Amino acid sequence: MVPPTEAQSRTERRAPARKGKTRGEGQWALGYREPLNANERSKKDDNPLNVRHRIETIYAHGGFDSIDPADLRGRFRWWGLYTQRAAGIPGARTGTIEPEELDASYFMLRVRVDGGAMTTEQLRVVGEISQTYARDTADITDRQNVQLHWIRVEDMPTIWEKLESVGLYTTEACGDCPRVLLGSPVAGVAADEIIDATPAIKEITERYIGDRSLSNLPRKFKTAISGSPRWDTVPEINDISLVGVEHPEHGPGFDLWVGGGLSTNPKLAVRLGAWVPIEEAAEVWHAVTSLFRDYGYRRLRHRARLKFLVDDWGAEKTRQVIEDEYLGRKLLDGPKPETPSGHRDHLGVNPQVDGNFYVGVKSQAGRVSGSTLVEVAKAAERVGSARVRTTVEQNLLVLDVPQQQVEGLVADLAGLGLHSTPTPWRRNVMACTGIEFCKLAIVETKQRAIDLINDLERRLDDVQGDVKDPVTINLNGCPNACARTQTADIGLKGQMVRDDEGNQVEGFQVHLGGGLGLDAGFGRKIRGHKVTSTDLGDYVERLVRNYLAQREQDERFA
Numbered sequence: 045m046v047p048p049t050e051a052q053s054r055t056e057r058r059a060p061a062r063k064g065k066t067r068g069e070g071q072w073a074l075g076y077r078e079p080l081n082a083n084e085r086s087k088k089d090d091n092p093l094n095v096r097h098r099i100e101t102i103y104a105h106g107g108f109d110s111i112d113p114a115d116l117r118g119r120f121r122w123w124g125l126y127t128q129r130a131a132g133i134p135g136a137r138t139g140t141i142e143p144e145e146l147d148a149s150y151f152m153l154r155v156r157v158d159g160g161a162m163t164t165e166q167l168r169v170v171g172e173i174s175q176t177y178a179r180d181t182a183d184i185t186d187r188q189n190v191q192l193h194w195i196r197v198e199d200m201p202t203i204w205e206k207l208e209s210v211g212l213y214t215t216e217a218c219g220d221c222p223r224v225l226l227g228s229p230v231a232g233v234a235a236d237e238i239i240d241a242t243p244a245i246k247e248i249t250e251r252y253i254g255d256r257s258l259s260n261l262p263r264k265f266k267t268a269i270s271g272s273p274r275w276d277t278v279p280e281i282n283d284i285s286l287v288g289v290e291h292p293e294h295g296p297g298f299d300l301w302v303g304g305g306l307s308t309n310p311k312l313a314v315r316l317g318a319w320v321p322i323e324e325a326a327e328v329w330h331a332v333t334s335l336f337r338d339y340g341y342r343r344l345r346h347r348a349r350l351k352f353l354v355d356d357w358g359a360e361k362t363r364q365v366i367e368d369e370y371l372g373r374k375l376l377d378g379p380k381p382e383t384p385s386g387h388r389d390h391l392g393v394n395p396q397v398d399g400n401f402y403v404g405v406k407s408q409a410g411r412v413s414g415s416t417l418v419e420v421a422k423a424a425e426r427v428g429s430a431r432v433r434t435t436v437e438q439n440l441l442v443l444d445v446p447q448q449q450v451e452g453l454v455a456d457l458a459g460l461g462l463h464s465t466p467t468p469w470r471r472n473v474m475a476c477t478g479i480e481f482c483k484l485a486i487v488e489t490k491q492r493a494i495d496l497i498n499d500l501e502r503r504l505d506d507v508q509g510d511v512k513d514p515v516t517i518n519l520n521g522c523p524n525a526c527a528r529t530q531t532a533d534i535g536l537k538g539q540m541v542r543d544d545e546g547n548q549v550e551g552f553q554v555h556l557g558g559g560l561g562l563d564a565g566f567g568r569k570i571r572g573h574k575v576t577s578t579d580l581g582d583y584v585e586r587l588v589r590n591y592l593a594q595r596e597q598d599e600r601f602a
């Protein structure tokens with residue numbers, strides 16, 4: 045761990061401040077230490093991790109109105125707390141809910157689930173917290189977290205106590221810091237695994253999450269570490285990815301990628317051509333994160349992701365700076381991992397290396413509930429399992445199921461609305477939080493996605509068997525692309541559009557042909573393809589039927 049004072053003095057030694065010159069990009073390593081925007085100022089004024097103490101000692105007693113606005117709008121995020129949208133609450137527009145519900149004094153709470161790994165006890169505790177403090181809400185996110193809504197600041201000390209008593213945390217679940225570490229949900233149990241990345245995720249989480257030397261990064265920093273050959277942590281679009289690969293001389297380890305990300309300037313991660321053994325994964329992760337802290341652009345928020353620096357520097361210089369300034373040694377060259385094809389979602393009943401099975405089930409666009417999570421934990425424990433996993437497709441897995449118990453568990457989970465063999469439409473639709481709770485949203489997404497799934501199952505029932513490759517549909521409530529607009533076959537970006545009568549109504553700009561793996565590339569915004577929310581079923585049906593009618597043999601939708 046690098047203490048903040050040491051980290052700061054190192055970057056200042058490297059290059060003195062350039063007084064009187066251009067403000068540059070606000071890179072600390074080049075001497076630009078003076079905050080150049082309000083976000084940077086807020087982080088400099090007080091380390092955001094300090095806000096936990098104020099929540100416990102002041103705000104939890106004084107209530108919402110006692111919260112300092114700088115904490116509320118900024119530093120709360122470092123502990124997983126976002127204020128919840130008020131105006132978008134269903135019913136707010138139609139007047140069907142009580143006026144007192146319209147205030148914005150509630151929070152969304154993100155519980156980080158590093159590697160997507162939970163015990164059934166942890167899952168049950170999250171579910172019970174939801175039942176008691178979050179009006180039974182729960183969403184599985186496409187970054188393997190669990191999000192709860194309707195949280196009151198008064199309840200946070202108790203919620204943290206309950207979470208931390210079972211080893212779960214909200215530390216740096218949001219904010220300009222290292223977010224949850226994505227990991228293969230089948231780490232350690234999959235027969236085709238190249239390497240089990242669990243020890244690397246554990247070491248990084250224990251050493252660096254909550255480390256104050258890394259709690260003021262230019263912006264969020266996303267990590268994916270997986271030894272699965274299926275690339276089941278979307279490594280193409282993370283700031284740093286360690287991707288399992290077999291080195292011809294040194295054996296299994298990881299290929300190092302940096303600079304991926306979506307939002308308004310999407311970029312695919314770049315291979316640095318370096319091979320990292322698992323014993324060095326934490327050290328290399330720390331080096332790349334520190335490089336982002338020191339050299340990342342801080343002047344403009346929309347350029348403050350690592351992808352812009354990597355784009356400007358290129359792979360060669362990025363690797364050289366990591367080696368020369370952070371590791372003090374050369375990295376080993378390594379081979380490129382083989383690009384996977386097909387599903388990465390681990391759904392269905394699958395054998396484990398130990399003779400047991402894992403069962404992967406689909407949520408409806410990530411929407412579950414606290415009660416559902418409690419029931420999943422109970423169902424898993426009834427068949428002798430103590431381990432569950434979340435996935436980047438908003439799915440749930442139950443591990444360690446004995447063969448004779450598989451059928452019963454599959455039926456129990458189906459009874460909870462969680463299906464192991466979903467239709468292609470149920471399987472491949474994802475949605476972000478949307479206008480129900482997200483303050484940035486322009487349109488409704490979750491319920492829209494659930495309605496769309498049911499609609500497509502009716503409309504396209506006759507061609508289900510013809511859809512061999514996944515046709516993914518991702519609904520996003522705004523341009524921020526939290527549900528990966530640009531990497532879906534049909535990416536939907538929420539915005540207001542005109543209906544046939546010229547009225548402004550909720551709808552989507554369509555992006556077509558995005559994909560990961562073999563088809564890695566971003567969907568193209570199709571000019572003129574804007575669809576109202578109510579016409580979505582019609583639109584997707586037309587697209588899919590045209591594709592099926594016109595495709596050449598084995599032609600994929602992308």
Ligand code: SF4
Nearest residue numbers: 476482485521522526
């Ligand atoms: Fe909110 Fe936009 Fe992200 Fe959806 S894509 S969760 S609406 S910020």
